Amino acid sequence: MAWRPVAVDGTILERGWKIQDRYQLSFWDALIVAAAKSLGCRYLLTEDLQADQKVDGITVVNPFLRDPASVLLGNY
Numbered sequence: 254m255a256w257r258p259v260a261v262d263g264t265i266l267e268r269g270w271k272i273q274d275r276y277q278l279s280f281w282d283a284l285i286v287a288a289a290k291s292l293g294c295r296y297l298l299t300e301d302l303q304a305d306q307k308v309d310g311i312t313v314v315n316p317f318l319r320d321p322a323s324v325l326l327g328n329y
Contacts, residue, residue: 259288268309276308286311296324
């Protein structure tokens with residue numbers, strides 16, 4: 254439970270559909286962004302989306318291209 258899993262509910266599904274349409278993402282990627290948004294995340298670590306892209310207010314960080322310290326220190 255340390256990962257704080259998010260239960261997918263109607264709100265997340267609706268947000269996912271909107272994100273999918275607006276950013277041209279796959280539905281599954283859009284659901285990940287919607288879940289992160291519901292938790293108040295500022296960053297999403299993934300190699301599957303375009304690095305440095307902002308999606309619905311969340312910055313996509315490729316963990317293979319960025320040092321975690323650069324994100325935490327605001328050097329991003």
